[in-house]
Structures are given as C-alpha cells and as structure tokens.
Amino acid sequence: MYVNRLARHLPAALLIATTFAGTAQAATDGSLGATSTGSVVINASVAGRVQISKLSDVTFSAVDPGTAQQRAQSVCVWSNTAGGKYNITARGDGTANAFTLGATGLTAVPYSVEWAQTTGQTAGTALTTGTALTGQASLATSPTCASGPATSASLIVKMAAATLQTMQAGAAYSGTLTLVVAPE
Amino acid sequence: MASLGRELRNPAARGSHWLPRILPLLFGLWLALLPSPAAAQEKFVKIGNLTDYNFGMVTNLTADRSLASNICVYSAKATPGYAIRAIGSGAGGAFTLAGGGGTLAYEVQWAQISGRTSGTTLQPNVTLGGLMTSAIQANCNSGPPSSASLIIMLRAAALQAAPSGAFSGTLTLIVSSE
Numbered sequence: 001m002y003v004n005r006l007a008r009h010l011p012a013a014l015l016i017a018t019t020f021a022g023t024a025q026a027a028t029d030g031s032l033g034a035t036s037t038g039s040v041v042i043n044a045s046v047a048g049r050v051q052i053s054k055l056s057d058v059t060f061s062a063v064d065p066g067t068a069q070q071r072a073q074s075v076c077v078w079s080n081t082a083g084g085k086y087n088i089t090a091r092g093d094g095t096a097n098a099f100t101l102g103a104t105g106l107t108a109v110p111y112s113v114e115w116a117q118t119t120g121q122t123a124g125t126a127l128t129t130g131t132a133l134t135g136q137a138s139l140a141t142s143p144t145c146a147s148g149p150a151t152s153a154s155l156i157v158k159m160a161a162a163t164l165q166t167m168q169a170g171a172a173y174s175g176t177l178t179l180v181v182a183p184e
Numbered sequence: 185m186a187s188l189g190r191e192l193r194n195p196a197a198r199g200s201h202w203l204p205r206i207l208p209l210l211f212g213l214w215l216a217l218l219p220s221p222a223a224a225q226e227k228f229v230k231i232g233n234l235t236d237y238n239f240g241m242v243t244n245l246t247a248d249r250s251l252a253s254n255i256c257v258y259s260a261k262a263t264p265g266y267a268i269r270a271i272g273s274g275a276g277g278a279f280t281l282a283g284g285g286g287t288l289a290y291e292v293q294w295a296q297i298s299g300r301t302s303g304t305t306l307q308p309n310v311t312l313g314g315l316m317t318s319a320i321q322a323n324c325n326s327g328p329p330s331s332a333s334l335i336i337m338l339r340a341a342a343l344q345a346a347p348s349g350a351f352s353g354t355l356t357l358i359v360s361s362e
Binding site: 026027028029030031032033034035036037038039040041042043044045046047048049080081082141142143183 | 227228229230231232233234235236237238239240242243245246249281284285288290322336338343344345346347348349350352353354355356357358359360361
C-alpha cells in the first residue's frame, strides 16, 4: 500500500523537482511574441588570495651599541577572505632560517621580528622563524592599498644592545627576511 | 421557414431581432479595425539558444575573465530590427552576483553578430536599440545557427573587490521588435 502511494506521487514529485531545478539553475529561452524574455544563470567562485606590499629595506647604520635599536615600518597586507583574515610566516636567511645578519669572516648576529595587524605600531607579536602567526585581520580594501587604507600592518625589526655590542665596528652585516602571507 | 413568415407578418417581432441582424456587420467592422495577422506576426521576436555562464574557480584576480556564447535572436519583420534590455538579479536590477558574504559585479556586452568576444556594454534595464538579426527562423534551426553574442565579463577590479567564495546570479534578457 505504501509502495502504491509512493508510485502514485512520484511523477508529481519529479515534475515539481524538475520545474524548480530548471528555474533556479538553468538558462531559459524566450518564446515567440511581441517581446521575448530569456534568462541565463551566471556562476563564479573567487579563490582566497592575499598580497603583501609596501615593504622597505631595514637599515641599522652607525648605531650606538649601547642602546637597543628597532625599525618599524607600515606595510600593506590584503586578504579577500571573510574579515580579511590571514596568517604570516617569517624566515631569515641564517642557518635553519634563523633571523641573523651575516658578514664575511664574522660571526652572524641575531635580530628579532615582530608583527602587528594594524598600521603605525612600534611593537607587536614576536615571530618565530617558520612558524605562522595566525588569526591576523586586514582592513586593506585593495591588493596594494592603492585605495582605502594606505597601509594595514606593522613590521618591526629589533636588535638588542647585547647583540650590537658583539658586532665589529665598520663591518657590513646583511641578511634577508622573507615574509609569507596566506589567507585564512 | 414558419418563423420567418411570422416575423414578416408581425413588425413588432421583426423589430425585436435587429441585434442579430447587425451582428455580422459589427463583427466585420471589428475585423477591419484589427491589425492584420501578418502585421501582428511581423512584430514577433524570439531569443533562444541561451546557456548558463560558469566561470568556475577564478584564481588569477589580476586579469579580466570573460565568457561569450552565441545566441539566436529572431525578428519576423521584413527589416529584422530589434532592441535588447538586460536586468541583473542584484539590487535594482544591478549586474551583480550574490554569495561569498558579498557581491561580485559583472559586465554585460552584446554584439549583433555571433562569434564575438566583445560588444556593446549594456547598462542594467537600459535598452540597446538599432540592432539587426540575420536569423531567418525563430529557433535558428535553418539559416544561421546563431545571430548574436552575449558576453559576460568579470573585471579584475571587481574580482579583487569581492570576498572569496562562490557567487551566483541570474541575468534576464528582454528582446523587443524595432
């Protein structure tokens, strides 16, 4: 009996399902008349993307080794995910990607890196090489901050006085810090 | 026959049936005032061969993306002119897709010949007139298989302004005779 009832209602159910599927998901042609109206469905997906820009080189030049030094810069990080969420990973070019500066024939010296998710900051969350700092959010509205906020985050590089005191005067220390941003 | 004889003998009965007698005349007058079937059909148009536009996952947000398809637009007029109007499913008929926690704007272009990848940009609910079709059959079953191009474009700026996620919308096209 139940099977009979199901069989009786199945065509109607299928008709309803087909009708709604057709109107919601498929193009419809117009009919011949004084006017003719048709429609198409447009579907697109936008991938999660981020961009970091407005980075500047960091220079510690002829600094007083008795005083800790820091250089902060405002950078642009853009993310198109909900809430502008992203994470950031930093790597130095020292041994095992350590945050160090090297000079020919001299011992490498360490520096530290901090990140703030807002612009204009001189302190932030300390980064560990190769470890993502998650849960960051950007207010940038264009990939390179060409419109909207001019910058959206802060990068702070620090050198401790103790480190400066180990460095040889007049020697040129150098290193590269790589920042990787990913959408969240 | 008996009834006719009764009416002829009875003027009162004859007068009460004046309406049926002038009905054919009224009907003829009504027909004369109507546009001829040929003239009415001449204004007939049809848009067909429409297909959905699926962009899939757009990963490069720095380049414009477009999809074009060939459409059949038929006009029964001796000079087969037509006009087209497009309405999106966004607010106020805007050409926007919804989803992903926001909207994704798109552009609509129309070309009066098939096989085109660019055309005249349409504005929402604004008629583009002065178009001609080469279709000779309402469904393009004979003659040219299509007669126009509909191009949907996602501009890089719009892709970058949209949040990530899936978007969908409906574009309605209204063709009228010209």
